[in-house]
Amino acid sequence: MVEYGAALDEVFTALGDPTRRAIVARLRRGDGTVTEVAAPFHMSLNAVSKHLKVLERAGLVKRRRIGREHHLSLDPAPLARVNRWLIDYQDFWESSLDRMERMLTQPKTPR
C-alpha cells in the first residue's frame, strides 16, 4: 500500500467542499482570472479567495500574475495522485459489487 503523506491529506481535504470542487470543475473547462472564476458563486470575493488558497496549498490550482490580473489554472497532478491511491481499492469494490449482484440474481432455492 503506497502512502503519500501530508500532500494527500491536503488534496482530500481540499476536495471535501462543494465550492472547491466547483472551482476545480470550472478550471477544468479552461483557465480564468480570479474575478471570472468567482463570478458564478453567491459569495464574497474574499470567501472565494479563501477557498482558492486551500486549493493552491493542495497544489490543485496554480496562480500566475499577468499585469494586474491573477490567472488561475488547474494542475491535475494531485488528482492523478488520488487516482493512484484509489487503484489499490479497485479490486475490493469491484469484487464487492460482483458479490452483491450474485446475491441479487441467484435463485432463492437450490435446484
Next chain:
Amino acid sequence: MVEYGAALDEVFTALGDPTRRAIVARLRRGDGTVTEVAAPFHMSLNAVSKHLKVLERAGLVKRRRIGREHHLSLDPAPLARVNRWLIDYQDFWESSLDRMERMLTQPKTPR
C-alpha cells in the same frame, strides 16, 4: 459533470487524514474488532473511536455488534463514488502529463 453533494464532502473529508486512511487500508485486508483495528495505532481507543465515527458517517466503515464485540468492515461503495467523480478529470491529467513529456523529450532546436 456529475456531482454527489454532501456524501462526497464527507468521504473526501474522511480520507483527508492519515490515521483514517490507515484504518481503511487495515480493513481492506479483512474485517476486525475495534480493539484489533485500534491496536497498531499509538493513540487512545477513544481517539481511534472518533476517527471510526468519521469513517462511519462517510459510509466507509460498517459496524456490526456480535455479542459484546463491535466488528468493523470496509464498505467500498464510497470509494467507487470518488472514482466516478475522478473519471471526469482523467483525460485532463493524461493530456497534461503527455504535454509535459513531449516538452521534456522534444529537441531544443527545430530541424
